[in-house]
Amino acid sequence: MHKPIRKAILPVAGLGTRFLPATKTVPKEMLTVVDRPILQHVVDEAMAAGVEHFVFVTGRNKAVIEDHFDIAYELEDTLRKRGKTAELKMLLDYLPEPGNCSFTRQQAPLGLGHAIWCARELVGNEPFAVLLPDMVTLPGASKTQCLAQCVETYREHGGNVIAVEEVTPEETHQYGVVAVGRDFGRDFEITGMVEKPAKGTAPSNLIISGRYILQPEIFPLLEKVEKGAGGEIQLTDGMKALSDTQSFYGVRFDGRT
Ligand code: UTP
Numbered sequence: 001m002h003k004p005i006r007k008a009i010l011p012v013a014g015l016g017t018r019f020l021p022a023t024k025t026v027p028k029e030m031l032t033v034v035d036r037p038i039l040q041h042v043v044d045e046a047m048a049a050g051v052e053h054f055v056f057v058t059g060r061n062k063a064v065i066e067d068h069f070d071i072a073y074e075l076e077d078t079l080r081k082r083g084k085t086a087e088l089k090m091l092l093d094y095l096p097e098p099g100n101c102s103f104t105r106q107q108a109p110l111g112l113g114h115a116i117w118c119a120r121e122l123v124g125n126e127p128f129a130v131l132l133p134d135m136v137t138l139p140g141a142s143k144t145q146c147l148a149q150c151v152e153t154y155r156e157h158g159g160n161v162i163a164v165e166e167v168t169p170e171e172t173h174q175y176g177v178v179a180v181g182r183d184f185g186r187d188f189e190i191t192g193m194v195e196k197p198a199k200g201t202a203p204s205n206l207i208i209s210g211r212y213i214l215q216p217e218i219f220p221l222l223e224k225v226e227k228g229a230g231g232e233i234q235l236t237d238g239m240k241a242l243s244d245t246q247s248f249y250g251v252r253f254d255g256r257t
């Protein structure tokens with residue numbers, strides 16, 4: 001039996017420079033997709049995979065994220081007085097259980113690897129999920145969401161799991177790319193990882209796509225990782241170091257981003 005995945009880290013401390021000016025005052029993760037902030041979709045995906053505790057790694061100017069997962073007293077009171085029970089119920093249904101959200105700050109945006117490391121004390125010594133809340137995944141025919149598919153692979157194989165997505169070989173240099181070992185069809189053993197490989201050198205066309213299950217032994221390794229691509233502490237470099245002693249599996253998830 002592998003330890004259950006109870007906690008998820010949601011790193012939301014990035015600057016969102018690619019989406020300026022939209023992200024000047026609104027965090028990128030709070031931009032709306034269909035009817036709710038991207039971050040709400042991601043929390044829903046994690047809940048569907050059995051996650052009970054959410055660790056948000058935030059930064060300055062991100063306080064609205066905390067407010068989104070809290071009661072909105074005046075708003076709820078007004079809705080109640082006006083008899084808007086459906087709207088009130090919807091708000092209350094989305095409220096996490098008290099104590100199920102933790103917030104910590106990454107004081108400077110030093111990279112995704114550093115953001116994950118900032119959550120080490122809140123996660124402790126157990127395997128955890130990471131969801132990058134700047135992308136939404138849509139389930140495919142199986143109707144199972146991406147992180148839940150990663151959890152299925154984790155239950156079968158244990159170790160560490162990364163969701164991967166296929167891109168054209170011309171696009172691989174923009175992403176983290178994995179090398180494929182023993183292949184089981186939907187999932188496979190990962191034998192190598194490289195962040196933003198030079199054109200023509202990628203080991204496959206399968207890119208790391210924002211949903212992970214990781215073992216806590218990654219934390220001390222992230223502390224030692226040197227700044228990599230883009231002058232940032234890269235999660236991929238920490239995972240590469242961990243892969244010297246632990247197994248990694250890739251999941252070609254059924255669905256799209
Ligand atoms: P990105 O690199 O896509 O986010 O990181 P970013 O830094 O906001 O992007 P741009 O290039 O400036 O537009 C993926 C996720 O990791 C978080 C981001 O908030 C995003 O959700 N992140 C990234 C951190 O929390 N801290 C960091 O130092 C970097």
